[in-house]
Amino acid sequence: MRRTTGLAAVSAAALLITGCGGGGPQSSADSKLTDDKIVLGVLNDQSGVYSELSGRNSVKAVEMAIADFKAKHGASVITDNISVESADHQNKPDIANNRAAELYDRRSADVIFDVPTSSAALKVADVAKAKQKLYFNITGATTELTGKACNKYTFHYAYDTYMLANGTGRTVTEQGAKNWYIVYPDYAFGQDMERSFSAAVQQAGGTIVGKDPTPFPNDNFSTFLLKAPTLDPKPDVLGTMQAGADLVNLVKQYNEFKLREKGVGLSVGLMFLTDIHSLTPAALAGTTYTDAWYWNFDQRNREFADRFQQVTGTRPTFAHAANYSAALQYLEAVQAVGTDDADQVVAHLEGKTIDDVFLRNGKIRAEDHRVIHDAYLAEVKPAAEVTEEWDYVKILKTIPAEQAFASPSADCTM
Amino acid sequence: MSGFLQHTFNGLVGGAFYALLALGLAVIFGMLRVVNFAHGAFYMLGAFGAYVLLTEVGVPFWGALVIVPAALGLLGMALERAFIHRLTRLDPLYNFLFTFGLTLILQDLVRSRYGVQSSPYTTPAGLQGSVDFGLFTFPTYRVFVLGFAILACLGVWWLLTHTRIGMVVRAATERPELTRAFGIDVGRWVTPVFGFGIALAGAAGVLAAPMRAVNPLMGADLIIVVFAVVVIGGLGSIFGSVAAGFGIGLIQAWGEAYLSETAPILAQTLVFIVMAVVLLWRPAGLFGREEAPA
């Protein structure tokens, strides 16, 4: 924009607005492989809150999957022409909507991976259904993807709110923490988490001593932290359903008010490796949470993590591993059925049992397309035990796949 | 009773941040008739300043509490000279819009450099314990924050009442037409006062770093609450802004403590409800005078 040359600006604007190819509905002819190639789309947050958790490194994870797939099948590979298209949805569902449609229509993506942020995740499920193309959601947390919003072309891969809340609430209670004080952000995610969490605690024989909704977003949790030790009976654990920056605020203030010293432990509903990194393990030592995958769990994971680090310079989160796994399993399915025809690939995947670096005891449920697998109860190590960057937790317990996820919802009709 | 006292004290600590930010907004508004949308962004820069000084230069909290506000004050003065100055003769809305654009830029610059994940910052070594007040104990750091904010407000009050520059600022803020009519030269104080207001926001940011999440958006939602605070107090009144800051902190703490279980929606929107009531009852704010039509 220059000072007075409005006309120049207008013509530039006209160019900008029209600088895009023709429109109208399009269709493509059927063949063994559409356009003789496979295009994997990755739609995620590349600049916002989820960019470190997943973001561009998930695109690289998908590229790793392609390389491994080609290496495995050598000359018998279905096609050499496999590419990745990625786009940034900025966590905005309206942008996700346009991007997803464009990926499927214009960039001939056969499948879309990742898509964090519940509203965007659900929107893309809608697009996948309309376009009749595959969609593996990795980083969306909402159980609606396999509930009301489930459809034939959508698979929910890594985790969901039920897995997180149930895993932590149940396992920690079973391990001896009976009295709970729960704080949750007062919006749908927090309300869902609180319901699943409280139910899990009570089923395992625990008691909810108190629970409070907190504003969202919120940078001051002191009222609730003051209240926690004064409850009667005194809670053993503060269960927090906060996420992201709210979680960081809460943990900082939890330490400030010295609740651990006052005998109130901390258990977190939703926490990622990147959260521990930014809070420092020292601030979280002893905190328990449920993880979908951990890079230093066993030798197999560690080997993947080492290769991942060579490509990206950092350790993988569960989201990176899950994107890798989903891309690999999609390609294997296409190889197996010999076509990228969506309906045939879906039919092949439904009910399939899988074991790979991410999915342990994995199974793709045919009823609701929930991909179930083992989950893990993790505890943040004390600072003294952290000897390697990113190796912040120890796994206390493996939660078996069948227990980790809710049974198929009655709301889901394919 | 000790519970109530504890929540009250806690409310004052929360209010301390509102008060420091509202005070900066009020003195800037007083001198320049500018509502600085970027105030929240400068608060964020203050927290990041502390983080950068600690991790990249090794300067601890105490050093940051001096250096960061001073540096941000200078940055504010430069911005005032370079840009804001050009717009002050126009409708105040233009500076509101300018500082809104500035907010987007500052947030995005910090985000592209440090990411959206919160950056770690721990409580300074000397302030990690708790203070025992007899009826209740409270984290030492929070007591320090409250003390700092009260001292800062008292210091500003002393400046306003005992120095020439203070009287000019007060006159310009509370009786703008009269000040101009008396031919008092306000112009030469404009830039330093703008810098001073920004420095206060920066100090609030440094204070926030050990107890809140340090990330590029930490000031974004806060500034809207602070706007409500100054509407309640009356932006034309420096005292009113500070009083409303502490008052809203108290009301929020009480609301969260006693209404969260019964009426969470009320507890979470109290500040806006108070603002609506004040607009009905005293549109110019609790301590404000009827504004000159702008």
Added chain:
Amino acid sequence: MTSTVDTSSSPAATVPSGLATVARAPRWLRYALLAVGLAVALWLPNGLYPAVAVDILCWALFAVAIDLLLGFTGLMSFGHAAFWGTSAYATGLVAIHAGVPFPVAVLAGALVAAVLAVPLGYLAVKRTGIYFAMVTLAFAQMIYYIANKWGSLTGGENGLQSVPRELFGLDLRDEYYFYYAALPIVLLGLAAAWRIVNSPFGRVLVGIRDNPARARALGYPVHRYKLTAFVLSAFLAGLGGGLFVMGHRFVSLDALHWTTSGKAVIVVVLGGIGTLWGGVLGAAILVRLEDWLSYSGFETIGLVTGGIFVLVVLLFRRGIWGSVAALAQRWRASRRR
């Protein structure tokens, strides 16, 4: 409270009204511009990804609604996302639960936004200038909190999904066809805005903007006029928000966030305050630019939108439409000489 009024400081008064300039333009030019505008509107989804074209329509209406307040009443609302978003939710809920043709749902949504604007406007118009901006911003934030909390109705952060798009059994699933179904509503909205501005009511608004004390002295109930303008503006913003839901077939909390309010004001300033049609241009540019940026791999989107905003405010306060109108006026003046 009496005081002298500095008329030159009103944001709309600092720029020569582009609308006035166009209105003074020869009749053939006005019709030509109208014809070109309609032609572009009809062609748009052929040159652009249709979903983006629909977004442009919605934002154009939103921008015009804000300019009605900002440019012609002198009130800058920094909280119009409250009306855009409320209508979006109301439209979505009506469409989901009542199954009515989509224009009916959109109209219902806009009416809900207008009803909400009555109490909020009643409180907000008690303040003017910068205070008005702050008050509207704060109220919009309150609406955001409530919608976020009220997950059972709004779907919380999941948003309302799978909003049906129905019009007498026509298949509108394709964005390309939906664009043409939505276009008449947008044109009606724009025409209404034009009619309001060029009515006696609109002239009183401009009078209030330029000199509220005089308008009051002449016996006009200033508050009531402002409130009416506020409600009308909320209705138009609601039309845009309702169509936006229909375009995306879902609505999320973003629609209520203060960044949406801010973006709408950017669009107006970019197009030209007080020009009415400038907002349409501004919407086209910003929506297209954001779409392009999110594909370009360029990560600092806030830097670009913020930068554009700062530059426009500092150097280019007339906006695009205002600048072109001023240029055209100068050119014609020089020819006449």
